[in-house]
Amino acid sequence: MSTKTLKAKCLCKNVSVTAPEVKAHVDSCHCSMCRKWSGGPFLAIDCGTQVNFQGSQYISTYNSSDWAERGFCNNCGTHLFYKLKETKQYIMPAGLFDNLEDAEFTTQIFVEEKPSYYDFANQTKMMTGEEVFAAFNDEA
Template sequence: METKTLNAKCLCQKVSVIATDVKAHVDSCHCSMCRKWSGGPLLALDCGTQVEFDGQQHISTFSSSDWAERGFCNNCGTHLFYRLKEANQYIMPAGLFDNLEDAEFTTQIFIDEKPRYYDFANQTKMMTGEEVFAVFNDEA
């Protein structure tokens, strides 16, 4: 799968990011935690493990589960990442990055938790929470 290097900054520009192994597609998570965290479905990129931050003192984290934590700028509140603790894998909001015109929307996860008040028109792969955890457990 093709990967690329992307740069980003939070709203106040106190935190900058260089992600060097980004998968070139956008996915969406409809789980209740992501919706609460982002105010809607989380549109995100799998940025892998090769992520560097400048302005680390401005990053706060919240352990949202036994397996993941969420990071944000403690000055402006910009959501920076969802990180799988064991794999050190960063899932980052697509809106953090400016140049994604060529990115394709490919997968929606936790589709069984998606509320009925919205739908995406894109044709994507759809996975329930059970299917996501089955894949996650197979990779562990």
């Protein structure tokens, strides 16, 4: 799968992000933690492991599970990343980036936790949490 470089800034512009390994597809997580964190389904993009930040003094992290941490700007609150601890892979909010017009919405995960009050019209791959963890363990 091809990758591209994307750049972004938080709302207050104290944190700048350069992500040179972005996979041009958007995924959605419906787990209760992501929904609580983002206020709805977490629309995310895989930015790989080589993400560069400027203004790191404005980045705070929250150790949200045994396998991941979440980062945000401690000045304006912009959500910056969900980072897998073992692989150092950054999953970042799609809305952080302005130039994703060509990205395709491909996968929804933790579909068994999705509340009944919304559905996406897009035809995507649908994975339960169990399937996500099984796929992650197969890649490790």
